[in-house]
Amino acid sequence: MPSSQTPSIAGTALDPTSLRPDISDAEIVRIAPAELRDKLIALRGDGFTMLLDIGGVDYLGREPRFDVVYHLLALPTKVATLAEVGTPRRIRLLVGVPENAPTLPSIQDLWPNANWAEREIYDLFGLTFEGHPDLRRIQMPYDWEGHPLRKDYPLRGPAREATPRPAFALKSNVPAGTPPSGKVAAALQKQIARARGQAPVPARGEDS
Amino acid sequence: MTLSMGPQHPSTHGVLQVVVEVSGEIVEKAEMEIGYLHTGIEKSAENLFWTQAGTVIERMDYLSPLGNAMCYVLAVEKLLGVSDRIPERAQSIRVLLCELTRVASHCVWLGTGGIDLGAISTFFYTFDLREDILDLIELSGGARMHPNYLRIGGLNGDIPEGFLGKLDALIEKYPKRMHELRALLQNNPILRDRMIDIGIVSPEDAIAWGLTGPSLRASGIAYDVRKAFPYSGYEKYEFDIPVRDDGDAYARFLVRLEEMDEAMRIVRQIRQELNTPGPIMIDDPKIAQPPKETIALSMEALIHHFKIVSESFRVPPGDVYQAIESPRGELGYYVVSTGNNRPYRVRTRPPSLYNLQTLKLLAPGNLIADLVVMIGSLDPVFGEVDR
Numbered sequence: 001m002p003s004s005q006t007p008s009i010a011g012t013a014l015d016p017t018s019l020r021p022d023i024s025d026a027e028i029v030r031i032a033p034a035e036l037r038d039k040l041i042a043l044r045g046d047g048f049t050m051l052l053d054i055g056g057v058d059y060l061g062r063e064p065r066f067d068v069v070y071h072l073l074a075l076p077t078k079v080a081t082l083a084e085v086g087t088p089r090r091i092r093l094l095v096g097v098p099e100n101a102p103t104l105p106s107i108q109d110l111w112p113n114a115n116w117a118e119r120e121i122y123d124l125f126g127l128t129f130e131g132h133p134d135l136r137r138i139q140m141p142y143d144w145e146g147h148p149l150r151k152d153y154p155l156r157g158p159a160r161e162a163t164p165r166p167a168f169a170l171k172s173n174v175p176a177g178t179p180p181s182g183k184v185a186a187a188l189q190k191q192i193a194r195a196r197g198q199a200p201v202p203a204r205g206e207d208s
Numbered sequence: 209m210t211l212s213m214g215p216q217h218p219s220t221h222g223v224l225q226v227v228v229e230v231s232g233e234i235v236e237k238a239e240m241e242i243g244y245l246h247t248g249i250e251k252s253a254e255n256l257f258w259t260q261a262g263t264v265i266e267r268m269d270y271l272s273p274l275g276n277a278m279c280y281v282l283a284v285e286k287l288l289g290v291s292d293r294i295p296e297r298a299q300s301i302r303v304l305l306c307e308l309t310r311v312a313s314h315c316v317w318l319g320t321g322g323i324d325l326g327a328i329s330t331f332f333y334t335f336d337l338r339e340d341i342l343d344l345i346e347l348s349g350g351a352r353m354h355p356n357y358l359r360i361g362g363l364n365g366d367i368p369e370g371f372l373g374k375l376d377a378l379i380e381k382y383p384k385r386m387h388e389l390r391a392l393l394q395n396n397p398i399l400r401d402r403m404i405d406i407g408i409v410s411p412e413d414a415i416a417w418g419l420t421g422p423s424l425r426a427s428g429i430a431y432d433v434r435k436a437f438p439y440s441g442y443e444k445y446e447f448d449i450p451v452r453d454d455g456d457a458y459a460r461f462l463v464r465l466e467e468m469d470e471a472m473r474i475v476r477q478i479r480q481e482l483n484t485p486g487p488i489m490i491d492d493p494k495i496a497q498p499p500k501e502t503i504a505l506s507m508e509a510l511i512h513h514f515k516i517v518s519e520s521f522r523v524p525p526g527d528v529y530q531a532i533e534s535p536r537g538e539l540g541y542y543v544v545s546t547g548n549n550r551p552y553r554v555r556t557r558p559p560s561l562y563n564l565q566t567l568k569l570l571a572p573g574n575l576i577a578d579l580v581v582m583i584g585s586l587d588p589v590f591g592e593v594d595r
Contacts, residue, residue, distance in 0.1 A: 016546050020526030023286050049415045053562075055542050055555035069542060071529060071557065077415045079428030082449055087436050092529060113418040116565050139243040139594060148251055155255050 014062040017094060026071070026090035033095055037105050040070070040093070044110065048072040048091055051111035054118060056125040060151035064096035066127060068104060097127055106132040124149035213579070215244050221320055221583065222590030224564070228576065235579060238571035240564065245594035253554040257520030258284060258360060261551055266354045268556060269592040271313040274305045274345070275534040277358040280554070282439055283530035283543040284360050287523050290490055297486035298362040299441045304478040305348060305357070306440075306532075307471040311382075312341040313535035314468050321461070321584040322393065325402050330392055337385050340378050347371045361496045362489035372482060379479065382472050390465065403458035407570045407582040410455060417569060418562040421537025422467060423586055426452045426459035433533040445474045457585035464587075467535075494521050520549040536560050536587055556595060564588040 017028070031039050052071040059065060070093040076084060097104060106129035108114040118129040119138040126147035129135060137144060146153055154160065193199035214225040223244035229237040249268055253261040265280045266273040285291045315334040322330035342352045348367055349355020357364050393399055409419060414427040424431055432449045434442045450466035452459035489496040497516050498509035515521075525547040531540040537559030544553040563586045570582050 014546070016525035016544055016552065017527050019524075020528070021287070021289055021524055023526070023528050025286070025529045051418055052538065053418075053540060053542070053555075053557035055557075057544055057553045057555070069555070071540070071542070075415055075429060075431055077412050079411055079453055080430060081451070082430040082432075082435055085429065085431045085436060088431070090529070111418070112416060112569070113562050113565055116561060137243075139246040141243075148248060153251075155251065 064098040066097040279532040295487040427455040428453040560588040
């Protein structure tokens with residue numbers, strides 16, 4: 001169940017990656033989790049030497065639910081001038097991860113910087129990485145419950161969500177058809193009278 | 209023995225805890241604990257309108273707020289398909305402010321990096337220069353650090369009167385201040401002894417660990433997003449990319465110093481363009497708020513204004529990756545829209561996170577005192593590491 005604090009996603013596209021407008025920001029490849037390591041090893045052989053980032057997206061209601069996004073960049077691995085670097089190629093791998101098998105092979109043996117990126121996805125999305133040597137939470141405290149970037153995680157946290165709102169904050173607490181108490185109108189009249197100089201202005205601290 | 213450096217330690221440039229295993233004074237292993245500044249900015253952004261999300265996103269890298277804003281607005285403009293309709297003057301002012309924040313950000317790095325090595329006086333020189341830049345940013349958007357001046361489609365308003373005069377004063381003052389700073393630092397024997405051959409990153413390692421920005425260029429690879437994937441009109445300006453081959457802390461120091469000069473070179477070129485007035489916001493009533501004076505006169509303007517303020521606009525579904533060169537490296541935003549009036553996901557590629565992680569490679573086998581130099585030379589900003 002999405003939280004009451006999370007904006008509704010009803011009536012919107014659930015797989016925006018298939019509807020994207022024509023933007024030439026990178027080559028995009030969608031693969032299955034089982035192919036991930038082979039594909040990445042092949043790409044690295046093809047010159048995509050730098051793992052820029054691993055990010056996650058939670059498409060709640062779509063199957064597979066999660067997308068893990070690998071951004072790669074083809075840079076030379078030796079001293080290179082501006083002309084030799086040129087405009088490096090970019091590629092983006094989208095890996096769909098189902099909710100009932102939320103796990104991916106770790107690639108931190110291929111790129112050491114995947115270590116923290118995978119920990120962050122584990123921490124914030126709850127996906128695990130097989131073969132990761134140190135899969136701990138990284139941003140949230142170690143004893144935290146839940147994974148904050150999931151769409152069903154309330155914005156202000158589950159504890160806040162579970163606390164009932166005080167009665168006076170609920171609109172439904174005022175039955176329909178209740179006549180106005182007159183307090184607001186009276187306060188307004190008082191203010192107008194003061195502004196016209198027809199009523200005394202209360203001293204600081206005195207109850208108005 | 210295991211030592212805990214931080215999280216409250218002046219040399220960690222924020223709140224970083226380094227758990228160091230030492231034998232004598234030699235570091236055997238360094239593990240880092242981050243997350244002390246985690247504020248859930250990515251989660252917050254998902255719950256805000258497209259127009260509001262920029263406000264929190266600016267707060268990630270608090271030393272280069274305009275860089276974050278720049279990257280976010282460029283990404284959203286790509287999704288909206290309006291990238292080539294942004295007025296030229298708006299693009300120039302964006303680049304101007306980004307380059308000024310680059311200088312300001314390097315000033316903080318230079319000042320605090322100097323303190324790490326015991327050179328207290330540099331701090332006052334650099335913060336004096338930074339203060340002038342923050343004054344300019346305050347003039348442009350109303351706030352010193354997070355002005356929220358860059359808007360989707362252009363800018364919040366034109367630069368005010370008096371801005372150009374102050375900019376001219378800064379352009380005039382900069383070379384003299386920089387000359388003093390170089391005289392203080394560059395050939396200082398203590399600084400050279402502490403930095404040369406410390407924290408050497410080979411080009412192979414730099415690529416494998418995802419190092420970008422001045423730290424990558426100090427290892428000899430001339431990759432700069434401004435040259436490789438020009439955005440917002442960077443291709444119009446003449447500037448060089450400083451590169452060094454040594455890969456040590458001193459090389460990173462020199463690259464950043466030279467980068468400040470190149471940034472000011474771009475600023476001087478943009479200064480010439482700013483004399484001719486022009487529009488600063490896209491001509492599209494669905495994205496840009498109508499001018500205030502038309503609201504009382506035109507029904508359409510009133511409705512557009514009300515719509516944009518109360519429910520923002522809808523962005524066509526799709527995903528986009530946009531990168532810019534922040535003072536720390538390749539800053540990227542992976543933005544996903546489901547066609548709603550709020551971003552579905554804003555994933556940051558924080559350069560500081562990946563640069564800082566390299567410390568795991570650099571630290572072993574070095575002195576604890578050198579660890580401080582290494583952290584400083586990687587220039588992490590924890591607002592961005594933790595988000």
